[in-house]
Amino acid sequence: MKRTESVLQRSRQCWVCGKRDPLEEHHVFYGTANRMKSERYGMKVYLCPEHHRAQPEGVHGGNRELDLKLKRFAQMRFEQMFGHELFMKVFGRNWLDQEEAWQ
Numbered sequence: 001m002k003r004t005e006s007v008l009q010r011s012r013q014c015w016v017c018g019k020r021d022p023l024e025e026h027h028v029f030y031g032t033a034n035r036m037k038s039e040r041y042g043m044k045v046y047l048c049p050e051h052h053r054a055q056p057e058g059v060h061g062g063n064r065e066l067d068l069k070l071k072r073f074a075q076m077r078f079e080q081m082f083g084h085e086l087f088m089k090v091f092g093r094n095w096l097d098q099e100e101a102w103q
Helices: 032-041 064-082 084-091
Strands: 024-027 044-047
Touching: 024 032, 032 064, 032 084, 064 084
Parallel strands: none
Antiparallel strands: 024 044
C-alpha cells in the first residue's frame, strides 16, 4: 500500500506536546482495517512515545480522552475534505457524537 502523508499535521513534532525526537507515527483510527484506511486517507499524526504508548498518558496506554480528541479532530478534517457521508461509509462510526473513545 502506498504511504500517504498526514492531512492532520504539517510538521514532524508530537501533536500533543511539540517534542521533535523521538517520534512515532500514530494512525488515528487503528485496528487492522482502520489502520489501512487511516493510511490511505492520511488520518495520522506524530506522537512522542509518552503520548503514543506510555501508561496512562498515551493513546495506546489508556488515555481515552486523548484518543477521542484525536478521532474527533481527524473526523472533522476528513469531513471538510470529503464530507460526512464518505466518512461514515469508510469508518462506520460518528466520533463527534461519542462521549468516550471506546474501541
